[in-house]
Amino acid sequence: xxxxxxxxxxxxxxxxxxxxxxxxxxxxxxxxxxxxxxxxxxxxxxxxxxxxxxxxxxxxxxxxxxxxxxxxxxxxxxxxxxxxxxxxxxxxxxxxxxxxxxxxxxxxxxxxxxxxxxxxxxxxxxxxxxxxxxxxxxxxxxxxxxxxxxxxxxxxxxxxxxxxxxxxxxxxxxxxxxxxxxxxxxxxxxxxxxxxxxxxxxxxxxxxxxxxxxxxxxxxxxxxxxxxxxxxx
Numbered sequence: 001x002x003x004x005x006x007x008x009x010x011x012x013x014x015x016x017x018x019x020x021x022x023x024x025x026x027x028x029x030x031x032x033x034x035x036x037x038x039x040x041x042x043x044x045x046x047x048x049x050x051x052x053x054x055x056x057x058x059x060x061x062x063x064x065x066x067x068x069x070x071x072x073x074x075x076x077x078x079x080x081x082x083x084x085x086x087x088x089x090x091x092x093x094x095x096x097x098x099x100x101x102x103x104x105x106x107x108x109x110x111x112x113x114x115x116x117x118x119x120x121x122x123x124x125x126x127x128x129x130x131x132x133x134x135x136x137x138x139x140x141x142x143x144x145x146x147x148x149x150x151x152x153x154x155x156x157x158x159x160x161x162x163x164x165x166x167x168x169x170x171x172x173x174x175x176x177x178x179x180x181x182x183x184x185x186x187x188x189x190x191x192x193x194x195x196x197x198x199x200x201x202x203x204x205x206x207x208x209x210x211x212x213x214x215x216x217x218x219x220x221x222x223x224x225x226x227x228x229x230x231x232x233x
Contacts, residue, residue, distance in 0.1 A: 013102070014101050016140040017052035022137075023175065024171050024174075024175025024178055028191075029096060030054075032123070033056040033123065036094060037056060037094075043062070044063065045057070045094070047064070047066070048095050049068075064077075082114070085115045091116075091120050093122050095112070100127050105153055106157065122196050125192070128168065128189060128191055129146055131172070158198075163199060165194070166192060168180065168191070169191040169193050170189050180193075
């Protein structure tokens with residue numbers, strides 16, 4: 001699988017999240033990530049985020065915590081893609097704004113699909129291009145995809161389109177006034193959170209056996225016909 005690729009200076013744009021405006025969005029996302037991990041209590045998970053935020057999970061030892069460093073990742077280990085994780089080993093993967101600097105999202109989304117177990121959850125936080133908050137990251141080098149583009153890319157990585165749920169996150173304008181929601185008024189919040197489950201195709205079931213039914217009239221008629229034939233002889 002190819003490494004992440006971008007035409008911009010690695011990580012320069014992501015430094016925006018270290019400012020007041022970026023922190024106003026990241027603070028709200030902590031609760032959203034905690035809810036995802038609460039549903040993944042029996043399996044290991046992975047978080048990949050930016051330098052400006054703290055990893056979720058507290059002191060949990062089941063989590064692999066990584067940060068974007070240039071075109072690779074650093075934290076629990078240092079690596080580029082593919083990650084040194086077994087296929088279908090994780091119950092959840094959380095991507096917190098690591099794809100907001102114009103990097104090609106597909107290699108990392110493909111890798112998430114590989115390492116997630118069937119039924120596992122991918123949670124992805126990204127910037128909302130329709131929010132007035134975009135004026136605060138203008139000219140920073142950050143790039144925001146719309147929700148339709150994200151859904152298309154998730155489908156391209158093999159996730160089922162009908163399993164995607166969407167939530168709007170963060171402030172509308174003032175950094176300290178962040179919240180979450182799914183209503184029409186929330187669509188102008190600074191960020192979006194997409195949650196999608198990994199589904200697998202069911203095995204082809206064995207062909208159903210045809211029901212065998214007694215043909216009462218037919219069996220009796222056949223017997224009578226044979227008797228009549230023998231009597232005529």
